[in-house]
Amino acid sequence: MTPVRRVAAPLLAVTVAMVLADSAVVTLALPAILFHLHTTVGQVAWVLIAFNLVLGVVAVPVAWAFARAQPRIFSAVGIAVFAGASAWCAGAGSIEVLIVARCLQALGGALALVGCLEQLVTVYGEKRGVTAWVTAGVVGTATGPVAGGLLTDAFSWQAIFVVQVPFAVLAVPAALAVPATAARVQDRHRPALRPNLTLALLSAALTAALFLLVLLLVEGWRRSPSTAALTVSVVPLAALAARPLARLLRPPPQVEVAAGCFLVAGGLACLAIPPSSDLAWTAAPQALVGLGLGLTVDRLTAQAMEMRLPRVQHAGWTIGARHAGVVLGLAILTPVFTADLQDAQVPAQEAIAALVLDAPLEAADKIEVAQALGRELTDQEGRIPDLHRAFADLDIAPEDRPAADRLERDLDAQLEAAATRAFRDSFLIGAGLALLALLTVLVPGRRTTT
């Protein structure tokens, strides 16, 4: 095995995974970024949206430009820009700088994705090269939120970007070492509309699964980012099981994609109605989503690129479709769940009032609890409050402490229930998007006459 095949190609595959992981890697870090950069929920969402929007918009033009450039220079420049922008993201001192750096990161990422595809094909050959590129992308997409959550909890949100720098820096010489030549191919085939459309709708639905679930876990159920990261790791694990299942049952490709879309829709519908905030209730729905993801994304990407030339141009269309889908998902879901969270405040406050009024505490203690809760609810306007501080500062008799602790647990359960209810419609919309994706698979296509 040559050094290029042994070292350079895996580094290029890791770069592909990193770029596509960046699509959702900051999801679990958003609360930390919100706090650290003193910004608003609306602005912080742009850290996620900007990257996907730029990647979605520039993917096709970048692929067009690739045909007129030196592949290894193209890849190396892209990876270097990606590395530099990642370092800039880590050092960003304001939300505006972070968003600009994320845009630049997406631009470099687009160059890297397109360049790495051609270089992986040079190293591994057509079929294995495309498979390696597609698989790296699926792994990156599925593991991004998990990696982001673990890094944020272990170090800081900046660590998400810092760890990407050395891999990307190493990938620059790797890209220069692979002697790929640009295949000068005329635009022979039109973009594959149906798989790209399905991919876009499915990406929008998967955004619901990954983005909303981590928000529910961290903001709604008050779990730490690392707990949330471990919880959502069910998705990539289940995605790994998809291939063996497909090999066992050997369905036709369209049936495989249709079943995958149905599994994603079913998983999202189940996430909309958990019986409680016990993390175990998210496992099976996530497994359905993961299985669906594993059955669809790589298959659709392969369908969109299969037998179509120029290859990078069609890869550009798939990247564009996926990230346009993510932006579509965020654009639809963000206002829905933000409004639903706002609407959930009144029922949550009423439930809290009911429990405090009926709590087995002395009247004076109830008034003190109510006042402390009132301060906490006012301070955290627009976000789900942390009631623990209200109870931690309570000056009550030791014999009343067990009752106060019980009340705190009951109130937390009410907040969790309110948050869960607030996310329901968004998960159901995500399920609807997956069903729309299923529809694009089921609608019969035009018959081609010979």
Place this chain on the structure above:
Amino acid sequence: MTSRLQLVALPAVAVLLVSGVLGVQLAHDGGRFEPLHPADPCVARTVTSQSDGIDGLSERLVLLGIDGAACRLHLSREALTLQLAQPGARSEEEVDALRAGLHDAVRRMKDDGTLPPASDLVDEALDNADLNGFLKAAIKALPDSVINAAVKIDDVLDRTIDDLDLRRVLEDIDDHDDLNRQVNAAVEQSVKDSVVDRLKSLL
């Protein structure tokens, strides 16, 4: 594997998996994990208090009173409580409903026998009262039957509710000392008025 089996096997597995997970979740009340819904304030509820004496009586009275007021205002008890906890002026409608609700509460407690006799509260009331020490000792020496005959607790409470400036009470709800001063003054005055009226009626 035959082609027909290849066509239906994966969709069948998918349908089975989704139905199974949905079924288990629904069987465990999936979809019903929601915040408590406020109870109808017009339906009588049993209220309890962890406090004894005057504090316990006041708490039960206020809890039942808020129910009555909320019922009159067509709100939930919780919505009214949150509304009253907000700073700002109270409407005439709110104050009237609260006063009427507190009167209803006195009647209900009297009817169901949960209103304590005056003798149960007299020692605590005297401790808080601004009275001459000899007078306090003299009153404490009176037999319970005399106290209960002289002071009817429902009458005292009704008078207190009428005398209290509820608008001011709601404004000062965060100031415990001022609240206690207002309530104690109203209770003292009501006890005096009640006793005087009783003596007048006896004479």
